[in-house]
Amino acid sequence: MGEKLKKAPVYFAIAQVRHNTVLRLGSYAADIQDRMRKVGYPDFQKSVSIAFNLSPQVGEGQEISIQPRVEQVERLIFSSSDYLKGFIVEQNSVSFQTTEYDTFETFADEFAKGLGIIHECVTLAHSERVGLRFLDVIAPPNGEAGLGDYIVPGVLGLSSNLPDSVEVLHSSSETHIRTAECLVLARTIIQAGPLAFPMDLQPMGIKLAERFQSINGVHAIIDSDASIEGRHTFNVDEIKAQLKTLRNGVGMAFNTIVTPSAIAEWQN
Numbered sequence: 001m002g003e004k005l006k007k008a009p010v011y012f013a014i015a016q017v018r019h020n021t022v023l024r025l026g027s028y029a030a031d032i033q034d035r036m037r038k039v040g041y042p043d044f045q046k047s048v049s050i051a052f053n054l055s056p057q058v059g060e061g062q063e064i065s066i067q068p069r070v071e072q073v074e075r076l077i078f079s080s081s082d083y084l085k086g087f088i089v090e091q092n093s094v095s096f097q098t099t100e101y102d103t104f105e106t107f108a109d110e111f112a113k114g115l116g117i118i119h120e121c122v123t124l125a126h127s128e129r130v131g132l133r134f135l136d137v138i139a140p141p142n143g144e145a146g147l148g149d150y151i152v153p154g155v156l157g158l159s160s161n162l163p164d165s166v167e168v169l170h171s172s173s174e175t176h177i178r179t180a181e182c183l184v185l186a187r188t189i190i191q192a193g194p195l196a197f198p199m200d201l202q203p204m205g206i207k208l209a210e211r212f213q214s215i216n217g218v219h220a221i222i223d224s225d226a227s228i229e230g231r232h233t234f235n236v237d238e239i240k241a242q243l244k245t246l247r248n249g250v251g252m253a254f255n256t257i258v259t260p261s262a263i264a265e266w267q268n
Helices: 025-038 104-122 143-149 236-257 260-267
Strands: 010-019 043-058 064-079 085-090 093-098 126-138 170-178 183-191 219-233
Touching (some): 025 064, 025 085, 025 104, 085 104, 093 104, 104 236, 126 236, 170 236, 183 236
Antiparallel strands (some): 010 093, 043 064, 064 085, 126 219, 170 183, 183 219
């Protein structure tokens, strides 16, 4: 994933760092927005959502009960003019997302640039988790029958053994991997219909790149998600180094799922 593919199948990429909570995030919005606007993210949205926190409470007689607590979650969204990339800033995390992925180096540099702006405005104390997630789409010209040319049999599910008259509506494969440096979750989803996002991932403030909007039929989504957990003094350069480690984990999963002929086709 480091070398740029001429026909790269990446239709969404997101990097995220979780950090110490900043309850008064809104008070920094003007400073962050002014600097984000100057580096290519002029579109700005501010929202407040409601979250339910289930906390254990000890009552009389030492009985433990779960009491839901309603919390307001503040969110700042900074997007590019074409809505193909942007930052999501929350009280305990910063995410950079794009639907126009180029190379890992340009992606990591852009994330670090925005992260540096937010750190300078807010002064974050520590990071707690760094994550990297890629969504790749496999949409063979000849439909479902061509999936086996792009992805290995182990993630095809029953589709390769079903009669031609049968249409696969949904199939999924999931593998959890632990390396010496990170955790990796590799999913492969085969489904029919227009290209969409997994249910647990809904991008905000950006749109799907034009070359992927016409996909409608049986296709496979490769969902590669890597993470590193641990509290560290907040340092943008160190976070960027962790991101490179995660890229290696994501690349390992991706290269295990796709075939050599698929890589060769995407390079040409």
